Amino acid sequence: MNIQAYIESGILEEYVLGTVSSQEKQEVECMSHIYPEIKAELLRTEDALEQYALKYQTPPPASLKESLFAQMTFGEEGKESHEKGSALPLDSVGEVTPSAEVNDVSDKNEYINVVANVFDRVETKIVTPAWAKLAIAASVLLALFAGWAGMQMSELKTAVASATSENQELAFQMETVKKVYAYKESLASLYRSPDFKVIKMTGIPTKSPESVVAAFWNQQTNEVMIDVQKLPPAPSGKQYQLWSIVDGAPVDIGMLDQDFQGKVLTMKHTKTGSVAFAITLEKSGGSPVPTMDEMYVMGKV
Numbered sequence: 001m002n003i004q005a006y007i008e009s010g011i012l013e014e015y016v017l018g019t020v021s022s023q024e025k026q027e028v029e030c031m032s033h034i035y036p037e038i039k040a041e042l043l044r045t046e047d048a049l050e051q052y053a054l055k056y057q058t059p060p061p062a063s064l065k066e067s068l069f070a071q072m073t074f075g076e077e078g079k080e081s082h083e084k085g086s087a088l089p090l091d092s093v094g095e096v097t098p099s100a101e102v103n104d105v106s107d108k109n110e111y112i113n114v115v116a117n118v119f120d121r122v123e124t125k126i127v128t129p130a131w132a133k134l135a136i137a138a139s140v141l142l143a144l145f146a147g148w149a150g151m152q153m154s155e156l157k158t159a160v161a162s163a164t165s166e167n168q169e170l171a172f173q174m175e176t177v178k179k180v181y182a183y184k185e186s187l188a189s190l191y192r193s194p195d196f197k198v199i200k201m202t203g204i205p206t207k208s209p210e211s212v213v214a215a216f217w218n219q220q221t222n223e224v225m226i227d228v229q230k231l232p233p234a235p236s237g238k239q240y241q242l243w244s245i246v247d248g249a250p251v252d253i254g255m256l257d258q259d260f261q262g263k264v265l266t267m268k269h270t271k272t273g274s275v276a277f278a279i280t281l282e283k284s285g286g287s288p289v290p291t292m293d294e295m296y297v298m299g300k301v
Contacts, residue, residue, distance in 0.1 A: 190216045
């Protein structure tokens with residue numbers, strides 16, 4: 001299990017944001033219980049997102065509340081315009097002309113009241129309860145806040161994705177720096193060590209005059225290491241091979257890695273009495289004897 005690769009995959013950030021599937025959620029929770037490194041990174045990510053949200057939170061506009069309440073009206077309940085059953089004055093009805101003869105004053109007054117009551121009406125007004133208006137206003141306010149929160153979450157996700165990408169790029173750069181530092185430190189140690197003899201192999205003028213390779217030979221143990229300072233990339237199907245010359249005969253010391261730049265390569269042990277080192281270009285996997293017209297560099301001890 002490559003814990004570092006799992007942490008750098010971005011799944012912990014998605015878990016904290018709640019964008020993972022249920023299966024991925026169970027996986028993260030299981031992994032955090034198994035590996036303390038993942039648990040610690042998960043807690044660090046949660047804390048980082050919380051700090052980011054607190055630092056960059058944007059409050060809703062101050063005018064939002066005033067704008068909402070300005071649109072809400074709370075009118076008084078309607079009132080009846082006239083008291084039910086009251087008779088209109090005779091003046092409001094106009095001149096009344098009975099269709100039949102009225103003999104006395106009491107009969108005449110009764111007739112007038114009956115006619116007036118015909119025109120009486122009760123005016124009513126449908127009133128919306130205050131609680132209903134408040135509920136509508138609260139719903140509108142909630143919808144606005146939900147939209148605002150969604151926008152904030154979207155911006156936060158974008159910021160987190162950008163920060164994750166930057167962190168991954170920074171981690172890659174740091175890893176590159178570590179490799180370069182380790183290479184230079186190893187190379188410096190070989191140059192300083194009294195146990196290793198440095199043999200500089202220079203390019204063959206007719207083949208590759210600009211090539212340079214340094215060999216480090218421990219004459220007590222016959223251990224050999226090389227540093228390729230400049231050498232053309234090997235063509236497809238070809239590979240560089242290192243040789244030492246002992247008693248006039250070539251001795252195979254191993255094949256160079258195809259990716260040989262920026263590395264100190266550990267080769268096979270040579271034999272005591274080596275007088276020279278050389279590199280030839282052979283078919284992939286090597287050759288039992290060097291191809292002399294494919295020799296790229298050579299150096300005498």
